[in-house]
Every structure is written in C-alpha cells, then in structure tokens.
Amino acid sequence: MPKKRKQKIRVGWFTFSCCEDSTIIFTELLNDHWKEWKELFDFRHARVLKKNNVLDELDIAFIEGAVASPEHEKMAKEIRKVSKKVVAIGACAVQGMPSAQRNFFDEKQKEEIEFLISRFKALPKVLKLSDVVKVDVEVPGCPMNPEDFLRKVNLLVKEFV
Ligand code: SF4
Structure with missing residues (x-):
C-alpha cells in the first residue's frame, strides 16, 4: 500500500483575460486523474471546481490568461507572494497573445x-504574465498542450514529495 503523504500539495488555478479553454482541458484531465490528484493535491483556490476558495499559502499556482487590468496585476502579485x-x-x-490583440490595433x-x-x-x-511577476514554468499552446501540462505537473510534484 502506498505511503500516505503528510500534507497535500496546495494548488490554485486562476484565470485572467482569456477564453478559458485551458481550464476546460484541465477539467477534462481531472476526469482521468481525479483519484490520484485527490490524494495528492489540496485545491485551495479553483473557482472552476468549488465555491469556497482561499488564497493563503500555495505550493503551485497555475495562472491562465493575460493580464489586462490593474486588478489582474494586483491579483498576480498577490498570488506570486x-x-x-x-x-x-x-x-x-x-x-500575451491572442488575448493581447488590441496591443496591435492601428490608431483608428x-x-x-x-x-x-x-x-x-x-x-x-x-x-x-512574466511582465508582471516571475514565472517558474510555462505551458504554452492555444489551448495548453495536455501532455506537456502533465509532464510539467509531474516534474513539479517531484519537488514537493
Ligand atoms: S491561449 Fe488560446 S485557448 Fe488559452 S486562453 Fe488564450 S486564446 Fe484561449
């Protein structure tokens, strides 16, 4: 029987300016991984999964979307802290792209x-995101590549076990 972890890895999933397709991929991945992730992760802040969310101490914060407002900027800094x-x-x-399309608009x-x-x-x-806070890991793609996400999550998990 696998040894029980002392404390689960505290994670948060946050969404800024975007279409949230990576969130959909994440919830689809949950279908396959919920059993293992339920034991491994404490979802402290994930509005897509639950109503009561806490932003206190996180091991891993996943942030989707571009920073489009001072409110996003403030939140990104709080999450980083x-x-x-x-x-x-x-x-x-x-x-930044494609959410940052307006940066390339002409004067009119x-x-x-x-x-x-x-x-x-x-x-x-x-x-x-990296214009505002230090980013440790990037999962590119529009939406994110699920295999790349899983590979990087597994590498991060190793740092906390
Ligand atoms: S990267 Fe693509 S899929 Fe993800 S939020 Fe932006 S537009 Fe949507």
Whole structure:
C-alpha cells in the first residue's frame, strides 16, 4: 500500500483575460486523474471546481490568461507572494497573445475601443504574465498542450514529495 503523504500539495488555478479553454482541458484531465490528484493535491483556490476558495499559502499556482487590468496585476502579485511555484498556462499567459490583440490595433481601432478600455478600467496594453511577476514554468499552446501540462505537473510534484 502506498505511503500516505503528510500534507497535500496546495494548488490554485486562476484565470485572467482569456477564453478559458485551458481550464476546460484541465477539467477534462481531472476526469482521468481525479483519484490520484485527490490524494495528492489540496485545491485551495479553483473557482472552476468549488465555491469556497482561499488564497493563503500555495505550493503551485497555475495562472491562465493575460493580464489586462490593474486588478489582474494586483491579483498576480498577490498570488506570486503566497506561491512557491507559478506556472503560466496557455499562450495568453505565456506570451500575451491572442488575448493581447488590441496591443496591435492601428490608431483608428484604438480610438474605437477607447470607451471600452475606460469602462472596464483596463490597462493601456495587455501584458503577458512574466511582465508582471516571475514565472517558474510555462505551458504554452492555444489551448495548453495536455501532455506537456502533465509532464510539467509531474516534474513539479517531484519537488514537493
Ligand atoms: S491561449 Fe488560446 S485557448 Fe488559452 S486562453 Fe488564450 S486564446 Fe484561449
């Protein structure tokens, strides 16, 4: 019988500006891995999975999406402060695009969206996660590549066992 871990690995799953397709991939992976992950992970903060979420101390924080507002910026910094490892999930978090399309708008397009930028109190430019906080691991892809995600999660898990 496998030895019981003293403490589960505390994880969080966070979503900023994006279409959340990597979150869907993550929940699909849960179908296959929930038994093993239930023993391994304490999902402290994952709005997609539960209502009551805590942002206290995390071993691994997974962040999907680009940073598009000062609120995202603040949240990213808070997550970084309480997390041992931060993982950027999907192309939007890793490189900003495609969520950062408005960064490449011409002057006329920029004028057209000005009222939206101000209504949603958005940043003048959409940022990739590493523009705001230190990122330890990247899982690129649009959406993220599930095999790459699993490989990197398994490597991270080894650091905590
Ligand atoms: S990387 Fe692609 S799939 Fe992921 S949030 Fe961005 S647009 Fe959506």
